[in-house]
Amino acid sequence: SFADEHAGAGGVEAALVGEAARRRFVSDLDGDSSLVIPALLRTRDMARQRKNYDLVDSLREHIRGEFDLEVQDLVGGGSMVLPISLNVEGANLLGAEIRELARGALEASMTALDYAEVELAATSAAAAILERLRSAPPARPVLQGRQHSDVALTMALAGSDDVELFGLLAEGAADEFERTAQRTPPLAAAPP
Secondary structure (H helix, E strand, O other): HHHHOOOOOOOHHHOOOHHHHHHHHHHHOOOHHHHHHHHHHHHHHHHHHOOOOOHHHHHHHHHHHHHEEEEEEEOOOOEEEHHHHHHHHHHHHHHHHHHHHHHHHHHHHHOOOOOOHHHHHHHHHHHHHHHHHOOOOOOOOOOOOOOHHHHHHHHHOOOOOHHHHHHHHHHHHHOOOOHHHOOOOOOOOOEE
16 A cells, blocks of 8 residues: 555655645545544654654644644654544633532532522532533533632532542542643752
């Protein structure tokens, strides 16, 4: 196949230089996106290692335009793809929706006339928040920083006792702590 013929040193980049070559490479894989996307990501990773950023950007745009996928580079090397609908703006909107559901549950519980209304507001909000948390891809957190803790506190104050919800929020808070701890230098102690 064309991809095999050009798999030698430097050949992968040459295989994708022109539009005709790119089309032939993709058609060799029979247009099956389950084969094409990993092949394109491997090619892109090789181009990244060789610092051919023009090719890296070109492949990112091709994957975005052809498959409606956003390429995310991983810290240790490699890449992954996410549907464009789950981009940063989408994740931020989903996070805002989750926070608003929690605030709404708290407001409803504060104005409730009896415990049944409190329980209904908390249970409904917990189910809606769980649905949104489950729909979010793990690589794209919808709540950032202390927002997991804020939502957990707000839902607890609203009267929720949903163990699954609090478990997911605790996991998210722990993940955020790990993520931010890796990039935040430790504070230097003041000299005596």
